[in-house]
Amino acid sequence: MFGTVLVANRGEIAVRVIRTLRAMGIRSVAVHSDADAGALHTRLADVAVPIGPAPAAQSYLSVDRVLDAARRTGAEAVHPGYGFLSENVDLASACADAGIVFIGPPIAAIEAMGDKIRAKQTVAAAGVPVVPGRTEPGMDDDAVARAAVAVGFPVLLKPSAGGGGKGMRVVRGPEELTEQIAGARREARGSFGDDTLLVERYLARSRHIEVQVFGDIHGTVVHLGERECSLQRRHQKVVEEAPSPLLSPAQREAMGAAAVEAARAVGYTGAGTVEFIVDAERPEEFFFLEMNTRLQVEHPVTECVTGLDLVELQLRVAAGEPLPFGQDDVVLDGHAIEARLYAEDPARGFLPQTGTLVGLVEPAGPGIRVDSALAVGTVVGTDYDPMLAKVIAWAPDRETARARLAAALGRTAVLGVATNAAFLRDLLADPDVVAGRLDTGLIERRGERLTSAGPPPDLHAAAALALLLEAEPDGPVADPWDDPGGWRLGEPAWTVRRLQAPGGDPVTVRVRGRSGAAEVAVGDGDPRPATAVRDGDQLHVTLGGVTTRWTVAHADGTVWLAGGGHVTALREHERSTGAAAATAVDGAVTAPMPGTVTVLRASLGDEVAAGTPLLVVEAMKMEHVLTAPLAGVVTELPVTAGQSVRLDERVAVVTPPAPAEGE
Template identity: 80%
Template sequence: MFDTVLVANRGEIAVRVIRTLREMGIRSVAVHSDADAGALHTRLADVAVRLGPAPAAQSYLSIERVLAAAQGAGAQAIHPGYGFLSENVEFARACADAGVVFIGPPVAAIEAMGDKIRAKQTVMAAGVPVVPGRTEPGMSDAQVTDAAVAVGFPVLLKPSAGGGGKGMRVVRAKDELPDAIAAARREASSSFGDDTLLVERYVGNSRHIEVQVLGDAHGNVIHLGERECSLQRRHQKVIEEAPSPLLDTAGRASMGRAAVEAARAVGYTGAGTVEFIVDADRPRDFFFLEMNTRLQVEHPVTECITGLDLVEQQIRVAAGERLPIDQSDVTLDGHAIEARLYAEDPARGFLPQAGTVLGLAEPSGPGIRVDSSLAVGSVVGTDYDPMLAKVIAWAPDRETARARLVGALGRTSVLGVTTNAAFLRALLTDPDVVAGKLDTGLIERRGEALTAAEPVPFTVYAAAALALLVESEPAGPVVDRWDVSDGWRLGEPAWTVRRLQAGGGEPVEVRLRGRAAAAEVQVAAGAVPARAIRDGDRLRVTVGDQTTSYAVVHSGGMVWLAADGHVTGLREQERLSSAAGAAVGDGVVSSPMPGTVTVVQASVGDEVEAGTPLLVVEAMKMEHVLTAPIAGTVAELAVTAGQTVALDERLALVTPAAGPEQQEN
């Protein structure tokens, strides 16, 4: 067994692997970029080594720097986690050349299954059904176009390398292909260093089911049941569960056998996942999608129902040990569901968000597990994937597990960063999700029913204003009346006004008078009595006859409040940059997320139509194309490719085309 292992990753998976290493008595080495200096995984590890600057290509994706860190720290093995170098065949080969054990499958297995084109060809030869499409390597844009037309629309463009939905594009008509191909290649190259694409028929009414396999170097391969991963947005999994509510015993056995044979075909060792797409109306019809030659994000649900630590099994297999069980020993106990907590705003198209974690509450209790990299003070930037944590619930049956997870998410709050927690709760209470009637298009069909921003109650605006009032009041006895900003004056107290804005909504005016412990507050019509009292690290707020205990943080012009599973961020209006200052408001193009401008497609003076692409902003491995909001002339272009931009930063301006009357004048 190894005595030192380097974890070549970051975030919650690095924390997860380090904890197993600690339980096994193995010394752990963390690596980090400058952006992650002081991150939780670096503090939990026995040793932390700097790799380089924030860009992944200069840090987590640098084979040379990762190997140098391993050799410098005396690590005999490297665990790659998932993403980054986990399925990079050159990295696995470099580890072997350097005499460092790669905790993953052999190079040949990564080559066969890490490339989606070769993987499909391999399993086709073994008789496993695959989704119709074209999988020739090295197809040009013209060949991809021809393949899409031949397969028939809608089609799915997929990068041959990597996974996680990065670079995938659904194309529904031929005229969409040029932009879709360019965007898919850009994103694939950025995420995986390889822009090779394949084309598949897009199966709309589908379920995504995957099978966990384990193999050792002694020829033993088993499966540990399946996971349902059908709840997705933009081909990225959101909720996963095990076992699938769709499969019966016979279907489970059939899919499990196919997964094992696929793994055997390439001499697979370690933990891997064989992914299938299943017709929701014909569960016995399944098609091979791909094999992930690594640990999956959703591995905890399998651990919960099998009692196995998959990371430990990976390490033991890499050290040459045999699997401790065979197929007949595998039993599935109960049901587990996982929700992925992302730094994103569902109400704004799931755009990535950034910020500093100012306050944090993570759930616990019977059957609850949290895999997280969060800590107060953690900076959530735009350099990496936006996933922050995973909340997992286990119970003897699916309904109890689902209810436990909804409750756990209600006890999860991250102040300072917008997350998808409320969306996850809404999704888990959707009638079809409750009934187990899942498919990959469900989230898209529900649309605003799941993603619309929840209305902010007037009591939250009042609580935020009271919190600001408490903050401005002297901590001790009042010595001078003029030190208290409560609107006091001779005669009747005056009203003080706060203007607060939630998300992209309209500013709301809150009027206050009196001290926080005995105030009046007015949000809409009519004033009501209110008071705010500090209760340890919380603020106990009473508005009218309603009392709520809030966790409150005020920083950077934002007031964050968390109570009853709801987190609300309110910006003080006077600190907002005024968009109203632009006389041509409809022509302003602002960044919908903090990120980096990767492509500028227009120039000042260009005549454009509404919807013409102007530039591309990328954050957390996701691209967003910004288009002209109106027809007219590009009058201003304030950014260049490679420039970092902030949320809502003004990037361009389109002035409307002159009408007939203006032209005559």
């Protein structure tokens, strides 16, 4: 077994791999960019090596810098995690040349399955059914457009390289082709360095089911059951579970056998995933999508139902050991469901969010597992993927696992950056999800039903009490001598706070009394008796006889509160910068999130119609096209391609035409 292993990744997967290395007594080496100096994975590892500045291309995606770190620390093997260099032939080849073991499949298997065009040809030759489409290599834009017309709309454009939904575009008609082809190529080139596209038939009511396979160098290839990954948004998985609620034992056996044949076709060793698409109405028909030659994000659900540590198996297989079991020994026990916690705001179209963690509560309990790299002080920026953590629940049956996961998400509090935790809870409560009636379009169809839930009751009252308790934890909730305009003889004074949630109007909250006997009035509402007790980051508030518990933090004029599965930031209105005011200017276009301008579609003086694309902002590997809010002339365009922009920064102004004389 290896004595030292370098983990060529960051975030929760680096933490997860390092924990298995520690359990096996193997010395671990972490690498990190300048942005990740002090991150949790660097603190857990035995050794941490800086490998460059924040941009991934200059750090985590640099084969030379990763190999240099491996040589300097005496690493005998490199574990690439997922994403970044995990399916990179150059890294695998460089490791081989340096006499370092790449913990992954053979180079030939990476090459065969890393190119989706070649992968489909390879497995089709092995008798595995594939999705109808056009997969000729080297198609230019015109060829891609002709292929789309030939396949028939709607079609799916997919990058030949990479994965994770990056660069995938659904095209519903010929009028969309030019724009979508350009966007798919641009995103694929930025994410994978390769803008080759293929065209597939788009199955709108499909289910996405994948099979975990494992092979060793002694000729054994097995599968470890399937995972259902049909709950997706923008082709990115959101919730995964094992086993699939759709498949019968016979269907599971057939799909598993096809996955094993696909792996055998390329001489596969190590951990891999064969992904299939299934018609929700005809589950006996399945089609090969792709094979991921690495560990998957959702591997914990397989670990929960098989009792296996997949990272340990990867290490043992890479060290030359045989798999310690055969296919007949694989038994699936119970049910597991995983939810991906992202730094994003569902109410604002799932736009990526940034911030610094000022408070954190991660759930625990029977059957609950959290894979995370979060800690108070963690900075969530725009350089990397917005996934923060994964919350996983196991139980003997699916319904108990689902209920456990929903409850665990309700106990999750990430303060300092907006997340999708409340959205995930609402998704798990959807009647079709409860019943196991899943498909890849479910989230889009639900739309605002899953994203429009408002903040929990009494949020503003709790925030005001938290602020005043923070100022005077043991004294009066409001000290009249500190309030220049409110104190008078005869009764306690009111202390006034104006608090504003993102996208909402300021709300006036009045508080008076002491923490054990206060009164709170929100807006025009009548005063209600209240008590407030602060215990560390926990705030217990009683209003009208009902007690609620909140996780609370206060930083930079913003109060973060988590309760009832929701996390909300309330800014003290008196201290607000007024940056959002620019959005009220007619024709102003503001950045919906921090990011980088990648493309300018318009120029100063251009006449544009409402909805005309003006520029593209990229953040966390996602593109967002900003359009003209009205018809007129582009009179301000203060940005350039490559420029970084802040949240709500004004990036363009379209001025409507002056009314004609006499109007």
